Amino acid sequence: MKTEGTVLLFIAGFFALVAVIYWMWGGEQSGTAMLAGTALLGLLPGSYYFWWSRHMKPRPEDNPQARRADGAGVVGAFPSSSIWPFTLGVAAASVGLSLVFGFWTAIVGFVIAAMAVLGVIRESRRGGVV
Amino acid sequence: MTTLAARPEAIVGPPEEEHGPSGFLKWITSTDHKVIGKSYTITAFIFFLIAGCMAIVIRTQLASPDNHIVSQHVYNELFTMHGSVMMYLFAGPFAFGGLANFIVPLQIGAPDMAFPRLNAFSYWLYLGGGTIMLLGFVTTSGAADFGWVAYAPLSNSINTPGAGPDMWIIALVLTGFSAIFTGVNICATVFYLRAPGMTMFRMPIFTWNMLVTAILILIAFPVLTSALVMLWCDRHLGTHIFTVSGGGVPVLWQNLFWFFGHPEVYILALPYFGAVTDILAVFSRKPVFGYKGMVFATIAIASLSTSVWAHHMFTTGTVLLPFFSIMSYLIAVPTGIKFFNWIGTMWRGSITFNTPMLFAVGFLVVFLFGGVTGIFLASPPVDFAMHDTFFVVAHFHEVLFGTVVFGGFSALTYWYPKYTGRMLNETLGKISFWLMFIGFWVTFMPQYLLGEEGMPRRIAEYLPHGNWTVLNRISTAGAYLLFLSVFVMLINFVEAWRRPVPAGDNPWDAHTLEWATSSPPPHHNFYWIPPIRSERPVWDHNHPDHTTLPAPLAPEPALAATVATGDEGRDQ
Numbered sequence: 001m002k003t004e005g006t007v008l009l010f011i012a013g014f015f016a017l018v019a020v021i022y023w024m025w026g027g028e029q030s031g032t033a034m035l036a037g038t039a040l041l042g043l044l045p046g047s048y049y050f051w052w053s054r055h056m057k058p059r060p061e062d063n064p065q066a067r068r069a070d071g072a073g074v075v076g077a078f079p080s081s082s083i084w085p086f087t088l089g090v091a092a093a094s095v096g097l098s099l100v101f102g103f104w105t106a107i108v109g110f111v112i113a114a115m116a117v118l119g120v121i122r123e124s125r126r127g128g129v130v
Numbered sequence: 131m132t133t134l135a136a137r138p139e140a141i142v143g144p145p146e147e148e149h150g151p152s153g154f155l156k157w158i159t160s161t162d163h164k165v166i167g168k169s170y171t172i173t174a175f176i177f178f179l180i181a182g183c184m185a186i187v188i189r190t191q192l193a194s195p196d197n198h199i200v201s202q203h204v205y206n207e208l209f210t211m212h213g214s215v216m217m218y219l220f221a222g223p224f225a226f227g228g229l230a231n232f233i234v235p236l237q238i239g240a241p242d243m244a245f246p247r248l249n250a251f252s253y254w255l256y257l258g259g260g261t262i263m264l265l266g267f268v269t270t271s272g273a274a275d276f277g278w279v280a281y282a283p284l285s286n287s288i289n290t291p292g293a294g295p296d297m298w299i300i301a302l303v304l305t306g307f308s309a310i311f312t313g314v315n316i317c318a319t320v321f322y323l324r325a326p327g328m329t330m331f332r333m334p335i336f337t338w339n340m341l342v343t344a345i346l347i348l349i350a351f352p353v354l355t356s357a358l359v360m361l362w363c364d365r366h367l368g369t370h371i372f373t374v375s376g377g378g379v380p381v382l383w384q385n386l387f388w389f390f391g392h393p394e395v396y397i398l399a400l401p402y403f404g405a406v407t408d409i410l411a412v413f414s415r416k417p418v419f420g421y422k423g424m425v426f427a428t429i430a431i432a433s434l435s436t437s438v439w440a441h442h443m444f445t446t447g448t449v450l451l452p453f454f455s456i457m458s459y460l461i462a463v464p465t466g467i468k469f470f471n472w473i474g475t476m477w478r479g480s481i482t483f484n485t486p487m488l489f490a491v492g493f494l495v496v497f498l499f500g501g502v503t504g505i506f507l508a509s510p511p512v513d514f515a516m517h518d519t520f521f522v523v524a525h526f527h528e529v530l531f532g533t534v535v536f537g538g539f540s541a542l543t544y545w546y547p548k549y550t551g552r553m554l555n556e557t558l559g560k561i562s563f564w565l566m567f568i569g570f571w572v573t574f575m576p577q578y579l580l581g582e583e584g585m586p587r588r589i590a591e592y593l594p595h596g597n598w599t600v601l602n603r604i605s606t607a608g609a610y611l612l613f614l615s616v617f618v619m620l621i622n623f624v625e626a627w628r629r630p631v632p633a634g635d636n637p638w639d640a641h642t643l644e645w646a647t648s649s650p651p652p653h654h655n656f657y658w659i660p661p662i663r664s665e666r667p668v669w670d671h672n673h674p675d676h677t678t679l680p681a682p683l684a685p686e687p688a689l690a691a692t693v694a695t696g697d698e699g700r701d702q
Contacts, residue, residue, distance in 0.1 A: 004321050014433045015433075021453075022450070025450060041349060060326035061325065061329065064332070066326035067326065071325060075240070075241055078241060078242045079246055082161055086159065089251055090254070090258070093255075099300055099366075100297055
C-alpha cells in the first residue's frame with residue numbers, strides 16, 4: 001500500500017510544483033487552476049493510502065516473500081451476471097438523448113434508471129438472478 | 131447470481147464452472163471481466179473498421195485536385211467523425227476497455243475486476259455513446275463537422291447548428307463517464323486484488339502502464355466532460371463561456387480541451403507501450419531490461435504529458451511559449467529511456483519473429499519517427515510554419531497509428547490465444563504486417579512533404595500546385611494498402627474461427643501470470659497460481675534452471691483444493 005500512496009503523492013507534489021512555476025512565470029489562470037486541481041487529485045487519495053499503509057496489517061500482496069497460502073480464501077463477492085448495468089446504460093443513453101431531442105426521453109430514462117437502481121440494490125442484498 | 135471468488139493456493143481442480151446465461155443474454159448480462167473485455171475489443175474493432183472506411187473516402191477524395199466524390203460539407207463530417215471515432219471510440223476503449231479488462235486481472239492473479247457491475251455499466255455507456263455519435267449521420271443537419279477538437283467558436287450553435295453536433299457532445303459525455311469508471315475500476319483492481327507476492331514492482335509492465343493510464347484518465351477526462359457541459363450550455367442555455375460577444379473567452383475551450391487532449395495521446399499510447407514491452411521480452415526470451423526504469427519512465431511521461439497541453443496552441447499567441455516548449459522537449463528523455471530499454475531487452479536475445487513480434491518492432495520504428503517529428507513541432511518557430519498543415523497530420527498519424535494500430539495488432543495477435551484458445555495463422559499475420567508496414571510509409575511520408583510544401587489540412591479540394599497531386603496520389607495508394615492489410619487480418623480472424631488450431635495454455639512460452647491459466651481462462655480465472663518471486667512467475671516455474679532469482683525457490687507444501695464455486699457460500 002505504501003507504493004500506491006507514494007505514486008499518488010508524487011503526482012500531488014509534481015503538479016503542485018508545476019502549478020507554482022506556471023503561475024509565477026505566466027500568471028495564466030485556467031491552466032494554473034487545472035494543475036492545482038490535478039495536485040489535489042493526487043493528494044487526497046495519496047495521503048489516505050500513505051496514512052493507511054502505516055496503520056494497516058501488512059498485506060500478502062505487499063510482501064515479496066509471501067506464500068500463496070497467505071492470501072488463500074475468499075477474495076470477495078462478485079456478481080456473475082446482472083441485467084441492471086445494461087438497463088442503467090439504456091437509461092443513461094435515454095437521458096443523454098433528451099438533451100438533443102426533448103424532455104420526453106428523459107422521463108423514460110429516469111423511470112428505467114430508477115428500476116435499475118432498485119434492481120441493483122435488491123440484487124446486492126439478496127443475491128440476484130437474471 | 132453473486133459468487134464468492136476464492137484464491138487458489140496450489141494445484142487444484144477442476145476449474146470453477148460458470149453458471150449463467152449464454153449467447154445474447156450472456157453478452158448483455160455478464161459482469162465477467164473477460165466477457166466485457168471481449169465485448170469492448172470487438173466493439174472497438176468494429177468502430178476501427180467504420181472509421182477506416184471514412185479514411186478511405188477521405189483519401190479517395192484527395193487523390194485528385196478539385197475532386198467531387200463527396201461534397202465539402204460531407205468531407206467535413208467525414209474527417210470529424212474519422213478522428214472522433216478513432217480517438218474516442220477505438221483507440222482508447224480498445225486499450226483500457228478491451229485489453230486492460232481482459233488482461234490486467236489475469237496478470238495480477240485477480241478473480242475479476244474490483245467492481246464488476248460498474249465495469250459492465252461502463253461498457254454499455256461506451257456502446258450507447260458510440261452509437262449516438264454515429265447516429266448523427268442520419269440527422270437532417272448531418273453529423274458533427276467541426277473537427278474532433280470542436281474548437282470554439284466554430285462549435286457554437288450559430289456556426290454549427292443542428293442535432294448532429296449535439297449528439298456528438300452527448301456521446302462524448304457518455305463515453306467520458308465510461309472511461310472514468312473504467313479508470314476507477316483499474317486502480318481499485320490493481321491496488322486491492324493482487325495475488326500474494328505480486329508486489330507493485332513485480333507487476334508486468336503492461337499492468338503498470340494500465341495503472342498509470344487509469345490515473346491519467348482520472349486527471350484528463352473530467353476536464354473534457356466539464357468542458358463539453360459548458361459547450362452545451364453555450365449552445366442551448368444562452369451562456370457565453372466561449373463566445374466573445376457575451377464576455378466569454380474562446381481560447382478557454384482550447385485550454386480545457388488540450389488539458390484533456392494531450393494526456394489523451396498518452397492514454398492511447400501508454401497501454402501499447404506496456405504491451406509491446408512484455409511482447410519484446412517474451413519473443414527475445416529475456417526479462418525486461420531496466421524494469422524499474424521502465425516504470426519510472428512511464429510515470430515521468432504521464433506527468434510531463436499533463437504539463438504540455440498548450441503546445442497545441444502555440445499559434446494562438448496566448449500561451450507561454452518557453453514553458454510549454456521546454457516541457458515538451460523534456461518528454462523526449464523518458465521516451466528515450468524506454469527506447470533504450472526496448473533495445474536492451476532485445477539485445478543478444480534469442481529473438482523469434484512471430485507476428486506479434488513483427489508488429490512490436492514495427493511499432494518501434496514507426497513511433498520513433500512520430501516522436502522525432504514531435505520534437506520538431508515542440509519548437510515554436512517550426513510549429514508556426516507547420517501548424518495546420520499536412521506535416522502535423524503525418525506526425526499525428528505516425529504517433530497514433532504507430533502505437534494504437536501496430537501496438538494494438540501486436541497485442542491482439544499476442545493475446546488472441548488467451549482470448550479464444552486458438553492460434554492465428556502466422557503466414558496471414560505476416561502478410562498483414564508487411565502490407566501494413568509498407569502501406570504506412572507510403573501513406574504518411576508524402577504527407578510530411580505535402581506539409582512542407584504548405585498544403586493545409588482539412589480541405590476537401592485543392593488546385594494542382596507543385597507536387598501536391600503526385601504526393602496525394604501516392605498517399606492514397608498507401609491508404610488502400612493499409613485497408614488491404616486490415617482485410618487480411620480480418621480473414622485471419624475468420625480462418626481461426628472456422629478452422630480452429632488449439633493454442634494450449636502458454637503457446638509463446640511467455641512469462642507473466644495470465645499464461646499460467648487455461649486458454650480461455652475459466653470463470654474467476656485461476657485454479658492454479660505459481661509462486662510469485664519475480665516479475666516473471668510463469669517463466670520461473672517453467673524454467674527453474676534459467677531464472678534470474680537470487681536464490682532457488684523455497685518449496686511450498688502442496689495444499690488441498692480450496693476453490694469455492696460460491697453457490698454454497700454467502701449469498702449476498
